Amino acid sequence: MQTFPAVEDAVGTVAAASESRRLRVFRFKRGDERPHYETFDVPTIARTTVLDALRWIQNHRDHTLALRHSCLHASCGTCGIRVNGREALACVTTVRDLGREITVEPVANLPVLTDLVVDMREFFTRFPDEHPLVRESEFPPESEPPEGIEAFERYEDCIECGLCLSACPVVVTAERYVGPAALAWAERVAEEPRGADVANFLAWADDPDGVWRCHAIFECTAACPSNVNPAARIMSLRGTLLGRKLRAERHEDHAT
């Protein structure tokens, strides 16, 4: 009999013993004066996720509950929400870890369309006009995996879930701040341009509402489900921009 350390995490050690959990769900339909919260008691087993629980509500309690989901494995980014006030992907957040009563709300800093669905157009307007986030990952035949293949990640990791934007305390008050996702993207391009016009994107980031608006609180990095680490990327962009400025000044000193 083979054993698999991770398999018990996957299937749960306690088989199918159902326990009830109460979900307090944010509700809003266009035309409503204000949003309200509705509570549902949901049967759960050890591996029930918040997304499973919400879909159970759709199927058994209220068919009109609207939410976003697609891949069910933390790869598409659509099911980003706030669970007990913290940003999370509903598909990989287990209900049993969250206490008896669980508050589920849409992500912050994006306009709500309906219930848990936000308008993602507002997420993408923060980027420069040309911003290919999912980019080609070619396979050069001569390539050798560096330091273990786990580090061999070339496909872009950002899944455009909006959780970093939701978690950022600066975005709340600085409406024009482009936010962590777009800046992390710009840093990625600067790091590996693949023919992109880096100077143009650096100029875009070098703005009071660009990298300099960030207060280095690192909430975006804590919220990111894909380990993109936007805060570190913003710091890195600042370093790049400062380096360029200093070099330019020194160059001017020498010139005079």
Next chain:
Amino acid sequence: MSASGSRTPPAHVLIVGGGGTGGALAHDLTLRGLKVTLVERAEFTSGTTGRHHGLLHSGARYAVNDRESAVECIEENTILRRICPGTFEENDGLFVAVTDEDMEYHDDFVKGCAECGIPAQDLTREQALALEPNLNPDLKAAVRVPDATMDAMRMPLRFFATAQRNGADLRNYMEVLELVVDQRVVSGALVRDHVTGKVGEIRADLVVNATGPWSEKVAAMAGVDVPISPSPGVMLALRGRLCNMVVNRLHRSGDGDIIVPQRALSIVGTSSWTVEDPEELDVPEDHVRRMYEEGVKLIPAVRQAEFRAAWSAARPLIGSRGAADTGRELSRTFKTYDHAETDGVDGFLTITGGKATTLRGMAELCADVICKKLGVEAECRTRETVLLPHTELFAA
């Protein structure tokens, strides 16, 4: 010749279902000059499309037992790479033999690939391990084929984005409650808008049922039967990229015989069974265990990899339930039903079957049927039209 060039307003097609099939059909019909409305009850790609393991098929998986699907796959694989630049990893796939039994399949496999026009390169054990050091060191041989990794949601969203730019009206969170049927003619749908909560009617010259494993339910609204077997499969997402190429088991199709690297995850898939209702899919524990057990045979590091998620997705396979035990016996090909011909109900088509890799080809054949039916003379242009980035769907 475009239909919009004529004096009469273009015919209006209502597509029910916002998966890859519906999106590709909306794109094709819009390019041919038709007026298109697409309704999806939830988020686009939330049914089956977005949940697959992210494999762009070379067709090699079907080269021995399902040649029709294999040929469709390699043709569409080539076209999609051309019209979706930047969407695929150019990582290729390996079919790996790990047992003597696998080796018995090897010659048929290579022959099948050749006959279906799928480029296949024989590799020795050493060559395979040089490409993928994490492979089972006991492997006997491997064959390299043009599989690739795709983003299961963002690739189809490029069809949506392009269709929208060209004038298609794409509505998510809009659910079909009933079809409008009079004297055995379908002329629209009663819909609920989940954004406003309001109910209304959409009229159309033709309604297309593109709801995948839900096809039978939607067809029943028009009083017709569609022989669909919703056939779920379990997949397992592990943290870390255990391989860089798509790794397949070189054998007749079976459980847990593929590992697809997807960003910083490795997806192990799949199992196969059939259900009545695609709505609430179980994730059976024994299937999850089997993904580990079979995955380890391809890449031993599966054993230690950190668990990220396990889930099920329902394939819309053509064939009556009861005809199949596991769904693996059913073809992966696709089909368009004109219900005027099959059931005497006009104004209503169902497009179903198929897979993500063949979404464009499915749409082309269905659009050909639609145009013929509506008397529209317009060539398919989707083979050459390069698609907009998925982000354009969210352009303000």
